[in-house]
Amino acid sequence: MSPHTVPPVVSRPAAKPVDAWDSFGFDTRQVHAGEFADLNSGLRVPPIALSAGYVFDDFDDQVNRFAGVPAGASGRFVGSAEASPGAIYSRQGNPTNAVAEQRLTSLEGGVDAVAVASGQAAISAALFTLAQHGDHIVSTASIYGGTRILFGRSFKRFGIEVDYVWDAEDDAAWDRAITPQTKAIYTETIPNPRNDVTDLARVAAVARRHNLPLVVDNTIGTPALIRAFEHGANIVVHSTTKFLTGHGSAIGGAVVDGGNFDWEAAELSGRSYPLITAAPRPGAASMLDRFGAAAYARAVREAVVNDIGPTLSPFNGFLLHQGMETLSLRMDRHVDSSIALASWLEEQAEVEAVDYAGLPSHPLFALAARDYGVNAQGTHARTGSVFGVRVRGGIDGAREFVNGLRIFSRMTGIGDTRSMVIHPLTSTHASFTAELNDRLGITPGLLRLSIGLESVADLSCDLRAALDRV
Numbered sequence: 001m002s003p004h005t006v007p008p009v010v011s012r013p014a015a016k017p018v019d020a021w022d023s024f025g026f027d028t029r030q031v032h033a034g035e036f037a038d039l040n041s042g043l044r045v046p047p048i049a050l051s052a053g054y055v056f057d058d059f060d061d062q063v064n065r066f067a068g069v070p071a072g073a074s075g076r077f078v079g080s081a082e083a084s085p086g087a088i089y090s091r092q093g094n095p096t097n098a099v100a101e102q103r104l105t106s107l108e109g110g111v112d113a114v115a116v117a118s119g120q121a122a123i124s125a126a127l128f129t130l131a132q133h134g135d136h137i138v139s140t141a142s143i144y145g146g147t148r149i150l151f152g153r154s155f156k157r158f159g160i161e162v163d164y165v166w167d168a169e170d171d172a173a174w175d176r177a178i179t180p181q182t183k184a185i186y187t188e189t190i191p192n193p194r195n196d197v198t199d200l201a202r203v204a205a206v207a208r209r210h211n212l213p214l215v216v217d218n219t220i221g222t223p224a225l226i227r228a229f230e231h232g233a234n235i236v237v238h239s240t241t242k243f244l245t246g247h248g249s250a251i252g253g254a255v256v257d258g259g260n261f262d263w264e265a266a267e268l269s270g271r272s273y274p275l276i277t278a279a280p281r282p283g284a285a286s287m288l289d290r291f292g293a294a295a296y297a298r299a300v301r302e303a304v305v306n307d308i309g310p311t312l313s314p315f316n317g318f319l320l321h322q323g324m325e326t327l328s329l330r331m332d333r334h335v336d337s338s339i340a341l342a343s344w345l346e347e348q349a350e351v352e353a354v355d356y357a358g359l360p361s362h363p364l365f366a367l368a369a370r371d372y373g374v375n376a377q378g379t380h381a382r383t384g385s386v387f388g389v390r391v392r393g394g395i396d397g398a399r400e401f402v403n404g405l406r407i408f409s410r411m412t413g414i415g416d417t418r419s420m421v422i423h424p425l426t427s428t429h430a431s432f433t434a435e436l437n438d439r440l441g442i443t444p445g446l447l448r449l450s451i452g453l454e455s456v457a458d459l460s461c462d463l464r465a466a467l468d469r470v
């Protein structure tokens with residue numbers, strides 16, 4: 001054979017790429033779920049689809065898309081199912097964001113997800129789909145300060161009242177708080193900033209008893225540490241700004257539908273969810289009739305996000321689906337470093353207490369170990385990397401500590417590669433009364449730490465130098 005002869009082709013077709021990832025492991029799904037093959041260009045990484053709208057093939061195609069006729073296998077649908085209607089406009093969905101939505105759906109174990117512009121937009125869209133003027137929501141008291149502000153200001157102005165249960169394990173307190181107008185129970189997996197983990201199974205039992213959907217903010221847990229649907233949640237919300245995107249570069253949020261709430265049974269028990277179960281106009285089918293188990297997500301997308309408009313930029317959607325590719329690796333490191341630093345901080349003379357449920361000394365340690373598992377040594381529970389530390393000396397101690405840090409960034413933010421510190425009493429909780437902050441445990445000496453991916457030795461040196469000033 002001359003050196004220029006091309007060897008004969010052995011004609012065996014290449015294996016078909018996988019297109020349904022749900023039966024694969026978490027680490028495989030975080031890399032692949034939701035990706036699509038671009039047959040025109042062969043691009044390997046799903047690209048940023050910057051287009052406000054979509055062309056219609058012809059007049060009838062436009063009619064069909066507006067009528068919500070399923071797009072079938074054309075690939076030109078928004079949502080996770082071929083039953084989804086054809087795409088109309090990027091305010092409802094976009095192929096780049098769809099990669100992120102389907103990846104997160106797979107990681108959380110839900111049936112569909114809707115990406116939105118921020119975590120606050122996710123909480124709002126999730127709850128506005130369930131509740132309207134005159135309705136009521138019951139929440140655990142220990143939640144992110146911004147969510148409490150959202151509930152106390154905008155929700156109130158829209159006529160949706162939120163009441164709080166202070167002890168999530170007190171079933172009678174839940175029963176007292178829930179009224180015929182209640183439309184949802186709301187909680188966080190690992191509350192920000194106290195790290196006082198919620199017993200989801202217990203709260204889910206209360207929700208089931210009252211035919212209420214349980215909405216859980218899993219921003220700090222992430223599906224790498226806890227999959228809230230497996231503990232009885234029905235809807236999961238995220239600030240994807242944090243660990244999911246992972247690098248502190250893009251604001252975003254998402255609502256994930258567990259597909260496990262019985263809307264008809266709730267309706268029969270007297271709790272109505274018109275955006276899901278009612279016909280949008282006489283003679284038209286309800287979301288439940290059209291989309292079955294994924295009806296809630298469809299209502300979030302079509303009836304709330306499309307109306308109000310908190311759409312995620314496809315640019316941020318790209319950063320989100322890329323960030324999720326390394327989620328479990330980053331979370332392992334975040335957690336190991338947090339365990340090392342929380343245990344070390346607890347021993348320091350300048351520290352009064354460390355609010356990290358993963359520590360054996362924490363009152364919620366047994367619950368934390370049950371729901372989040374333990375580290376390789378079996379000594380600590382894996383409750384994320386956002387926690388509180390109380391330094392001695394009150395606000396003066398806190399000021400010295402914050403000013404003494406050089407690697408930790410002084411900023412509002414959590415859950416990215418960098419370590420961060422903030423003083424909740426004078427920032428996230430500054431608008432609350434002294435009584436409320438006392439009750440929430442937001443004391444003058446409390447600092448919120450978010451442990452990043454830097455060397456633990458460097459972080460502990462930084463913390464030591466700051467504690468020397470306290």
Ligand SMILES: Cc1ncc(COP(=O)(O)O)c(C=O)c1O
Nearest residue numbers: 118119120144192219239241252
């Ligand atoms: C638990 C939690 N939920 C929601 C949010 C709000 O997210 P975003 O800042 O993306 O609107 C935050 C922000 O810190 C948070 O910590």
